[in-house]
Amino acid sequence: MADPELVDVVVIGLGVGGEEVAGRLAEAGLTVVGVERDLVGGECPYWGCVPSKMMIRAANAIAEARRVDGLGGTAEVRPDWAPVAKRIREEATDTWDDTVAVRRFTGKGGRFVRGSARLDGPGRVRVGERVFQARHGIVLGTGTRPSVPPVDGLADTPYWTNRQAIEVEELPESLLVLGGGAIGLELAQVFARFGVRVTVVEALGRVLAVEEPEASEVAAAALRADGVEIHTGVRAERVGHDGRGFHLHAAGGAEFTAERLLVVTGRRAHLAELGLDTVEVDAGRRYLTVDDRLHVTEGIWAVGDVTGEGAFTHVAMYQAGIVVADLLARARRADGGPDPSGTANATGGASGTTGVGGSAGAVPRADYRALPRVTFTDPEVGAVGLTESQARERGVNVQVGLARLPSSARGWIHKAGNEGFVKLVADADQGVLIGATSVGPAGGEVLSGLAVAVHAAVPIARLRQMIYAYPTFHRAVEEALRDMS
Numbered sequence: 001m002a003d004p005e006l007v008d009v010v011v012i013g014l015g016v017g018g019e020e021v022a023g024r025l026a027e028a029g030l031t032v033v034g035v036e037r038d039l040v041g042g043e044c045p046y047w048g049c050v051p052s053k054m055m056i057r058a059a060n061a062i063a064e065a066r067r068v069d070g071l072g073g074t075a076e077v078r079p080d081w082a083p084v085a086k087r088i089r090e091e092a093t094d095t096w097d098d099t100v101a102v103r104r105f106t107g108k109g110g111r112f113v114r115g116s117a118r119l120d121g122p123g124r125v126r127v128g129e130r131v132f133q134a135r136h137g138i139v140l141g142t143g144t145r146p147s148v149p150p151v152d153g154l155a156d157t158p159y160w161t162n163r164q165a166i167e168v169e170e171l172p173e174s175l176l177v178l179g180g181g182a183i184g185l186e187l188a189q190v191f192a193r194f195g196v197r198v199t200v201v202e203a204l205g206r207v208l209a210v211e212e213p214e215a216s217e218v219a220a221a222a223l224r225a226d227g228v229e230i231h232t233g234v235r236a237e238r239v240g241h242d243g244r245g246f247h248l249h250a251a252g253g254a255e256f257t258a259e260r261l262l263v264v265t266g267r268r269a270h271l272a273e274l275g276l277d278t279v280e281v282d283a284g285r286r287y288l289t290v291d292d293r294l295h296v297t298e299g300i301w302a303v304g305d306v307t308g309e310g311a312f313t314h315v316a317m318y319q320a321g322i323v324v325a326d327l328l329a330r331a332r333r334a335d336g337g338p339d340p341s342g343t344a345n346a347t348g349g350a351s352g353t354t355g356v357g358g359s360a361g362a363v364p365r366a367d368y369r370a371l372p373r374v375t376f377t378d379p380e381v382g383a384v385g386l387t388e389s390q391a392r393e394r395g396v397n398v399q400v401g402l403a404r405l406p407s408s409a410r411g412w413i414h415k416a417g418n419e420g421f422v423k424l425v426a427d428a429d430q431g432v433l434i435g436a437t438s439v440g441p442a443g444g445e446v447l448s449g450l451a452v453a454v455h456a457a458v459p460i461a462r463l464r465q466m467i468y469a470y471p472t473f474h475r476a477v478e479e480a481l482r483d484m485s
């Protein structure tokens with residue numbers, strides 16, 4: 001066996017989080033090996049955020065055109081999937097080819113290795129026959145894969161995950177969506193707007209179950225208006241495929257049939273394959289346990305979905321910033337430079353004097369209090385921080401306020417497609433917002449002001465003194481504040 005190659009950092013998995021860490025550390029002058037077994041960039045650009053939002057953009061354009069009637073004349077819309085599939089193939093994914101992404105990384109000075117990596121003892125990573133010894137650290141950015149529920153017969157059928165749904169060139173006549181979470185609802189609405197007969201089956205009592213119940217109601221009503229059948233509280237028991245279509249049998253005797261079945265019931269990390277036992281880390285957990293600087297154990301960090309802190313690209317990028325700062329601080333310490341981490345001798349903030357580049361500000365600690373999330377249905381469901389029930393479970397003295405968009409000035413003017421609301425969740429003792437939901441035509445954008453309020457703990461009294469532009473959707477925030485008093 002070859003001797004280990006000595007490098008500064010090895011990053012396993014070059015998805016959103018891993019690529020960001022590896023690229024920035026390489027740019028700062030460290031020797032970085034990035035290992036990816038599939039496509040550099042990960043799920044988001046090839047089978048996740050980017051292509052799904054292209055699909056949504058197209059589907060929303062169709063829906064808006066259909067709203068012309070009654071507002072500004074008549075419009076005849078003939079949906080056609082071909083330009084959507086072409087755009088995803090050519091503009092988003094280069095036909096699922098990562099040549100450009102690999103060049104992006106190597107152009108920053110990184111060394112790229114294609115393959116499956118696993119830990120091989122402290123500081124060591126094995127990729128096939130090659131072994132790397134990392135001087136400063138190893139970063140795990142290995143993400144998640146679809147989690148398929150143990151439904152009898154399902155594994156033997158040609159069901160779709162998000163990957164086949166994103167790659168589809170010709171739409172089926174009908175589609176069963178198992179799972180009414182964010183991804184399930186986004187894709188269900190897209191396909192329905194292109195004329196597919198869509199049925200959503202959700203085991204829990206409501207769709208978008210992690211968000212406010214009012215958001216679930218509005219989202220379900222919007223999808224139903226698009227012709228989507230939604231069945232909640234229905235547990236799939238058995239699935240069969242007869243060569244032409246799927247038959248899903250549910251507890252209680254209900255049966256659903258469709259040409260295609262899309263399974264979007266969550267995602268899970270595959271820790272058992274990472275060699276964690278060689279560094280004495282428990283691989284039996286659902287996600288890697290990390291501290292607020294994303295440490296897993298001595299010399300190992302993790303970023304992105306594998307940490308279980310929120311399966312969003314913006315979480316992976318946020319965490320990547322912390323890992324980069326922490327690893328650069330460690331590299332400077334190893335090179336005899338000042339320590340900006342705030343964990344050793346307190347010279348934080350001094351600029352680095354060694355060969356390692358990058359800014360040497362204090363290393364931040366992860367704080368997820370104001371974690372924003374958006375479900376890109378129409379209307380969009382934006383949320384930040386805690387929901388009302390989460391706040392109550394934590395024993396907070398909760399105060400809520402709610403304003404409906406259709407009765408706001410802008411909602412009334414907007415008319416067709418104006419469903420939505422702003423809901424605020426406050427800690428009455430502290431006098432600050434700790435959560436908010438903004439559902440509407442621009443729900444994800446209206447969220448930004450609310451995210452600032454939660455993040456910076458802006459006193460509610462100050463929010464009440466603000467001037468809110470007329471007639472915007474975000475003026476509903478002022479109305480919701482009034483509802484809270």
Ligand SMILES: Cc1cc2nc3c(=O)[nH]c(=O)nc-3n(C[C@H](O)[C@H](O)[C@H](O)COP(=O)(O)OP(=O)(O)OC[C@H]3O[C@@H](n4cnc5c(N)ncnc54)[C@H](O)[C@@H]3O)c2cc1C
Binds near residue numbers: 041
């Ligand atoms: C349909 C869909 C829509 C989405 N929409 C949004 C959205 O609108 N907004 C948003 O914020 N998020 C969205 N997400 C979530 C987002 O895609 C993820 O949060 C993000 O991709 C996580 O990045 P990551 O780096 O943690 O993991 P990933 O992107 O999953 O990348 C992990 C990489 O590690 C590689 N890997 C794993 N194990 C190994 C190994 N042992 N050796 C080598 N390589 C390995 C994998 O091949 C993969 O490329 C969506 C997801 C889906 C599925």
